[in-house]
Amino acid sequence: DGGxxxxxxYLFRKEGQNVTLSCEQNLNHDAMYWYRQDPGQGLRLIYYxxxxxxxQKGDIAEGYSVSREKKESFPLTVTSAQKNPTAFYLCAGKxxxxxxxxxxxxxxxxxxx
Amino acid sequence: xxxxxxxxxALRLQEGxxxxxxxxxxxxGLRGLFWYRQDPGKGPEFLFTxxxxxxxxxxxxxxxxxTKKESFLxxxxxxxxxxxxxxxxxxxxxxxxxxGTGTRLKVLA
Numbered sequence: 001d002g003g004x005x006x007x008x009x010y011l012f013r014k015e016g017q018n019v020t021l022s023c024e025q026n027l028n029h030d031a032m033y034w035y036r037q038d039p040g041q042g043l044r045l046i047y048y049x050x051x052x053x054x055x056q057k058g059d060i061a062e063g064y065s066v067s068r069e070k071k072e073s074f075p076l077t078v079t080s081a082q083k084n085p086t087a088f089y090l091c092a093g094k095x096x097x098x099x100x101x102x103x104x105x106x107x108x109x110x111x112x113x
Numbered sequence: 114x115x116x117x118x119x120x121x122x123a124l125r126l127q128e129g130x131x132x133x134x135x136x137x138x139x140x141x142g143l144r145g146l147f148w149y150r151q152d153p154g155k156g157p158e159f160l161f162t163x164x165x166x167x168x169x170x171x172x173x174x175x176x177x178x179x180t181k182k183e184s185f186l187x188x189x190x191x192x193x194x195x196x197x198x199x200x201x202x203x204x205x206x207x208x209x210x211x212x213g214t215g216t217r218l219k220v221l222a
Contacts, residue, residue: 004156031208042117042212043157043200050208090156094208099145099164102202102210104156 003027006091006105012113013078013085021076021089021108029093032074033102036060037088046089049074078110086112115140117203119213126191126220134186134216136201145204146184148177150197151215157200160186191220 007022025032031050035043045058049068063082068074078085088109092102118137126132138146145164149157161170163179170177174195176187186199198217202210 006156033210035212040214042214043202043210045209048208088154099162099204101145101147101159101162101204103159104149106156107154109154 004091004093004103004105006089006108008108009106011108011110013110015112016080018077018079019110021078021091021110023074023076023091023105024072025074025093026072027093027095027103028071029103030071030096031094032068033092033094034058034064034066034074034076035090035092037090037107043090046076085110115203115205115209115211117201117211117213119199119201119216121216122214123217124219126188126218128192128220128222129190131187131189131191133188134199134218136184136186136213137182138184138201138203138211139182140203140205140211142205143203144206146179147202147204147210148184148186149200149202151200152197160199188218191218193220193222196220 005024013019033048034046047066049055065077090107091105094102116139120135148160151157161177166181174189178185198215200215202212
């Protein structure tokens with residue numbers, strides 16, 4: 001099946017630990033994004049990448065890191081510096097072209113225990 | 114500052130009771146207005162893209178329209194399976210999407 005695949009669906013983290021969320025796509029999308037979703041708030045951009053080996057901070061990048069070594073993969077690491085990491089994380093891809101829509105994965109729910 | 118506001122926050126309808134959801138936007142260089150449906154615990158599912166004022170798009174019981182300041186998602190004769198959160202997003206610049214907080218729709222049988 002084609003699409004944006006996020007794993008795991010649920011993730012539990014102890015305080016002080018780093019965790020990495022996986023995002024893989026087979027849609028040949030150039031651009032990929034990570035968003036955070038909290039109840040009552042819109043999706044907030046963490047990082048985005050337009051091409052391999054290049055990525056840019058979004059509005060809430062503090063405490064997060066990413067890499068883009070392959071076009072198909074855009075993993076997000078939630079570091080211990082992120083003080084409130086419990087949230088629903090969404091990865092998205094965007095086809096080339098200025099006016100195209102983003103397509104989302106099914107999300108990873110991260111809970112700090 | 115670019116901003117997208119959706120209203121109402123929540124809406125309860127009886128099955129068959131038509132209504133509209135509103136998305137107001139203030140975005141410089143709008144490159145598209147996007148509607149998504151999101152079910153609980155899942156990622157948003159793309160519905161429509163609108164590019165210019167006056168444009169309309171339809172899919173089953175849903176119709177999206179666009180003016181220079183707002184977009185509406187009209188739901189005609191909704192069914193319980195239409196219950197979801199509906200998100201709108203404005204495309205700004207070459208890469209950015211600004212999302213509203215969504216409207217939670219509940220359709221009662």
